[in-house]
Amino acid sequence: xxxxxxxxxxAVLTLxxxxxxxxxxxxxxxSEEMLRRAKSKVQPTYPELARKMNITGTVKIEVVVAPNxxxxxxxxxxxxxxxxxxxxxxAKKWRFEPASGESSGVIDFKFEPR
Numbered sequence: 001x002x003x004x005x006x007x008x009x010x011a012v013l014t015l016x017x018x019x020x021x022x023x024x025x026x027x028x029x030x031s032e033e034m035l036r037r038a039k040s041k042v043q044p045t046y047p048e049l050a051r052k053m054n055i056t057g058t059v060k061i062e063v064v065v066a067p068n069x070x071x072x073x074x075x076x077x078x079x080x081x082x083x084x085x086x087x088x089x090x091a092k093k094w095r096f097e098p099a100s101g102e103s104s105g106v107i108d109f110k111f112e113p114r
């Protein structure tokens with residue numbers, strides 16, 4: 001992939017992410033392979049234990065998206081363990097635009113108390 005193509009792709013992803021809702025639990029899809037736009041995003045539930053312990057941070061979930069746009073697989077690749085399951089559950093419910101083949105990428109879920 002050329003630098004120009006990578007820069008254009010990054011600009012499109014940035015615009016897509018920037019135009020989405022920004023609040024506690026906001027998430028972004030960030031990967032050069034993730035060319036599909038999310039049709040529906042599910043916000044993670046802020047775990048009560050994390051709220052009581054005042055835990056904040058970002059959880060990174062790697063997703064594999066099937067051709068029909070459903071999440072075929074998801075796994076935690078970074079973040080606080082208390083927040084990980086909530087992010088994983090939310091990522092599995094995301095839906096993407098259909099495509100001719102599978103794609104993969106990383107979704108960042110940011111947890112901050114309101």
